[in-house]
Every structure is written in C-alpha cells, then in structure tokens.
Amino acid sequence: MHKDFEEDPADAAARVLNSHWTGRHTVPATGLYPHQWSWDSAFVAIGTRHRAPERARAELVTLLDAQRADGRVPQIVYDAERDDDYAPGAAFWGAATSGLVQPPVHAWAAWLVHRADPAGSAREGFLARVYPRLARWHGYLHGPRAGAVGPPVAKHPWETGTDNSPLWDAALARVPPEARTAIRRPDLQHAGTGERPGSRDYRRYYRLAEAYRDAGCTDDVPIGFAMVCPLFSTLLAVSEVALARMAVALADGGGGVLLPDGGGDARAGAHEAAGAHAARAHEAAAARVVAALDQHLWDEELGLYVALDDTTGERVRRATVNGLVPLLLPGLLGAGNSRGTGNLPGSEIPTRRTERLLATLAGPGFLGGGPYLPSTSREDPAFDPALYWRGPAWFNMSWLLLRAVQALGRDDLAARLREHFDVAAPQGFPEYTDPDTGAGRGTRQFSWTAALTLDVLLSDEAAVLPTPAAPPV
Ligand code: 2M8
Numbered sequence: 257m258h259k260d261f262e263e264d265p266a267d268a269a270a271r272v273l274n275s276h277w278t279g280r281h282t283v284p285a286t287g288l289y290p291h292q293w294s295w296d297s298a299f300v301a302i303g304t305r306h307r308a309p310e311r312a313r314a315e316l317v318t319l320l321d322a323q324r325a326d327g328r329v330p331q332i333v334y335d336a337e338r339d340d341d342y343a344p345g346a347a348f349w350g351a352a353t354s355g356l357v358q359p360p361v362h363a364w365a366a367w368l369v370h371r372a373d374p375a376g377s378a379r380e381g382f383l384a385r386v387y388p389r390l391a392r393w394h395g396y397l398h399g400p401r402a403g404a405v406g407p408p409v410a411k412h413p414w415e416t417g418t419d420n421s422p423l424w425d426a427a428l429a430r431v432p433p434e435a436r437t438a439i440r441r442p443d444l445q446h447a448g449t450g451e452r453p454g455s456r457d458y459r460r461y462y463r464l465a466e467a468y469r470d471a472g473c474t475d476d477v478p479i480g481f482a483m484v485c486p487l488f489s490t491l492l493a494v495s496e497v498a499l500a501r502m503a504v505a506l507a508d509g510g511g512g513v514l515l516p517d518g519g520g521d522a523r524a525g526a527h528e529a530a531g532a533h534a535a536r537a538h539e540a541a542a543a544r545v546v547a548a549l550d551q552h553l554w555d556e557e558l559g560l561y562v563a564l565d566d567t568t569g570e571r572v573r574r575a576t577v578n579g580l581v582p583l584l585l586p587g588l589l590g591a592g593n594s595r596g597t598g599n600l601p602g603s604e605i606p607t608r609r610t611e612r613l614l615a616t617l618a619g620p621g622f623l624g625g626g627p628y629l630p631s632t633s634r635e636d637p638a639f640d641p642a643l644y645w646r647g648p649a650w651f652n653m654s655w656l657l658l659r660a661v662q663a664l665g666r667d668d669l670a671a672r673l674r675e676h677f678d679v680a681a682p683q684g685f686p687e688y689t690d691p692d693t694g695a696g697r698g699t700r701q702f703s704w705t706a707a708l709t710l711d712v713l714l715s716d717e718a719a720v721l722p723t724p725a726a727p728p729v
Pocket of ligand 1 (some may be wrong): 284289295296331414416417418419443505
C-alpha cells in the first residue's frame with residue numbers, strides 16, 4: 257500500500273480557511289462556532305492577507321458593517337440560519353449581534369492587511385472605509401467603557417477572549433450562579449466537558465449577560481463585573497498606533513476622510529497637517545493606556561502584568577499569558593513611529609519592564625516549564641493543561657508573543673514559540689493544545705489556528721507594526 261503524501265502545511269491551512277468562508281466572513285469552526293466572531297475575524301484576516309488580500313479586507317469590512325450606533329464592534333455577528341446551533345444566540349440578545357465586545361485587535365489587523373497589498377487596498381478605498389469606523393470603535397472603548405484608571409473595562413468574561421482565565425474567578429464568584437434563561441449547551445457536542453467552562457460558570461455568564469442586556473447594553477448601570485485586562489489594553493494601544501499609521505497614509509493619499517472636503521492638490525498641506533494631527537491624537541491615546549497599565553497593573557513579585565478589578569479597585573494577582581502580552585509594547589515603540597510625530601510619549605515606560613517580562617516568559621511558569629506557552633502559568637494553583645483558558649497553549653497567544661520577541665531580537669524565544677505552529681497542521685489545526693505534550697484539544701479545523709499558522713509560515717516580519725516605505729522626496 258502506498259502512503260498518502262503529506263499536504264503542504266500552508267495549503268492545508270488555506271483549505272481550512274477556504275472551507276470556513278461563507279462569502280462574507282469566516283466562521284471560527286463550523287460546528288462549535290457557526291457565526292462571525294469579532295477578534296477571530298481579525299486573526300483570520302492577518303493570515304488570509306497573504307493568499308487572498310481582498311478576502312481579508314472583506315472579512316474586516318463585514319465585521320465593521322455590524323458596528324452598533326454607539327461605536328461598539330460586536331463580539332458575535334449572528335448567522336440567522338444557524339441561531340439554534342450556538343448559545344446564547346440572536347434570540348437571547350433580541351438583536352442580530354451580541355451586545356458584548358471582544359479585544360480590539362482590529363485596527364492592527366487592518367493595517368497589516370493594508371500593508372500586504374497596498375495597491376488593492378487603494379483600489380478599494382479600504383483605509384478610507386475602515387479608518388473612521390475603527391476610530392469610532394476606539395472612541396467607544398475610551399468613552400463609555402473607560403474604567404476608573406483610564407483603560408477600558410471588560411463587562412463579561414466573554415469580552416476578554418480568555419473566558420475562564422483565573423483572572424476572572426474572584427469577580428465571577430460574586431455573581432449569583434442563577435440565570436432566568438434556560439441554558440442550552442450545544443458547545444458540548446463539539447468539545448469535551450473537561451475542556452469547556454462548567455455549568456456553574458455558564459449560569460454566571462448568563463446571569464451577567466442578562467443583566468447587561470436588560471440594562472439596554474448601556475454602560476452607566478454597573479452590573480457587578482468590570483475588569484481591566486493587560487491583554488485587552490495592550491491590543492488597544494497597538495491598535496491606536498495602527499490608527500496613527502492609517503491617518504498618515506490617508507493624508508498622503510489625499511486625506512478625504514480626515515478633511516470633510518478632501519482632495520485636490522491645493523489642500524495637500526492641509527491634508528498632511530490633518531493626518532499628523534490625527535496621528536498624534538492616536539499616539540497620545542496609546543500612551544495614556546500604556547501609562548495606566550504600567551502604573552496600575554504591574555506586579556513586581558509575579559514579574560508580569562495582572563488584571564485590575566474596577567469594582568473593588570484591587571489587582572488580581574494571578575500569573576497568566578494575558579500579563580505577558582505587553583511585551584508587544586517595547587517593539588511597537590521602537591524605530592518607525594508614524595512619520596512626523598516623533599516618539600510615543602512615555603515610551604520609556606514599558607521598556608523598563610522588558611527584561612523582567614522576558615525572564616518571566618522564559619521562566620518555569622511559562623516556556624521554562626515545558627515546551628509550549630500555557631495560557632495560565634504552570635505555577636498558578638488553577639493551572640489545568642486541558643481546561644480551555646486555564647492552562648492549554650493557544651495559537652493566538654503564541655503568535656502575539658512570537659511577534660513581540662521577534663521585534664525585541666530574541667531569536668531564541670522566537671524559535672521556541674514557533675515550535676507550537678509545527679504541531680498545528682499535523683493535528684488538523686486544533687483550537688488549542690496541551691502545553692506539555694502539544695496534543696490537540698478543543699475543536700479541530702479552527703480558523704485562527706490555521707490563519708496564524710499561515711502567517712508564521714509566510715511572513716517573518718520582525719516589526720510589530722510595519723511602517724510604509726518612506727515616500728519619494
Ligand atoms: C471562545 O469564546 C466563546 C464566547 O465568545 C465561547 O466560549 O463560546 C473564546 O476562546 C474566544 O476567545 C473566541 O473568540 C470564541 C470563538 O472562537 O470562542
């Protein structure tokens with residue numbers, strides 16, 4: 257008998273993404289997650305941009321088409337035909353989208369997508385279409401969602417993207433495990449019970465979601481859960497700097513979005529000034545988030561950033577991968593800030609934590625304790641190698657830290673993080689893996705695993721945020 261020949265991993269990843277493309281967006285997984293998810297689409301676009309940049313642009317535009325009037329970009333855009341296949345669905349929210357949000361990685365993704373195919377992007381007016389909507393999305397986060405110390409709060413564990421991370425345990429424990437909605441768990445048909453949050457967690461998740469929905473999804477009524485997360489805040493800071501890049505690029509291209517009556521050579525100087533002005537505002541917003549992160553979320557003893565409970569004002573002293581993601585910041589602040597806007601104010605702040613964070617990443621709780629990057633430190637009492645965000649290694653986290661350490665020139669750590677992607681294709685692109693054995697867990701043919709594997713295979717860009725080539729003088 258002849259052995260099957262092996263498919264090229266990039267082709268295998270593309271096949272997963274092609275089969276999950278609905279014509280407007282990519283589902284994270286056909287069984288477990290049959291709708292469009294917010295941050296999944298951003299990761300998907302980052303991978304898709306290499307093979308089908310027009311589809312990567314469409315992915316983000318579809319998501320932004322579902323933006324709500326107040327600027328929020330919804331956690332889930334429901335496919336009406338599959339409303340029984342995932343819970344809670346559109347019927348729960350009484351709307352075509354979830355009232356919650358997810359981490360703001362979109363502007364960063366949009367900039368990477370633009371840079372992958374600047375000509376196609378220009379032809380479609382991609383930046384002009386997405387920039388104002390992304391700016392309004394960030395406006396929502398900096399406005400109604402601002403916590404007491406500045407950065408936005410997550411009002412539900414689902415908003416953090418790291419649903420059952422131990423960072424949320426104490427706050428969630430205050431939520432009564434009683435919901436009015438009859439809870440269905442279609443998710444358990446697609447993943448083992450030992451790999452998904454338990455039923456007590458789910459009763460609390462529903463209780464919180466009901467409270468938020470019944471308050472009209474407004475942010476003036478406290479619902480008992482409001483957390484500042486280092487992962488969420490870092491992605492917002494990176495995305496603000498991406499918006500700064502976009503503002504400059506739009507000004508260079510005529511600036512129609514930045515000035516109401518844009519266009520025309522006579523106004524070129526005004527466009528440039530408007531671009532630089534907008535870029536400075538985005539960079540200042542990023543700097544404020546970074547400064548608050550540094551002042552309120554740093555934990556000297558654990559050697560990483562932790563979460564802050566906005567309700568009690570207390571730091572949640574748990575070591576998770578969320579607290580290492582700020583390693584993206586020093587690379588972001590290095591060479592190549594938006595042209596004409598100088599260095600990001602406060603750029604010395606994250607850099608003084610860099611060595612310590614790198615040591616924690618390399619230490620026994622994370623890469624020093626086993627081959628793959630766990631979502632929760634191996635030294636945390638809640639560590640569980642099989643249970644969702646309480647230990648398993650997730651490919652989006654390996655990717656974020658890979659890009660962070662590459663920008664810092666740490667090839668040794670980059671090589672370690674890249675190893676995670678070697679076990680993705682042979683196991684059918686699992687949702688996550690055991691951090692010690694690399695064995696696949698959760699659902700298979702998972703879109704962001706495929707997309708980020710594709711990105712790692714096809715791009716070795718060391719910059720967190722590539723800048724445009726200098727324009728001709
Ligand atoms: C997981 O979250 C959803 C709720 O949004 C769930 O557990 O049903 C998380 O891993 C989240 O980060 C991800 O966006 C989503 C879809 O892949 O699944």
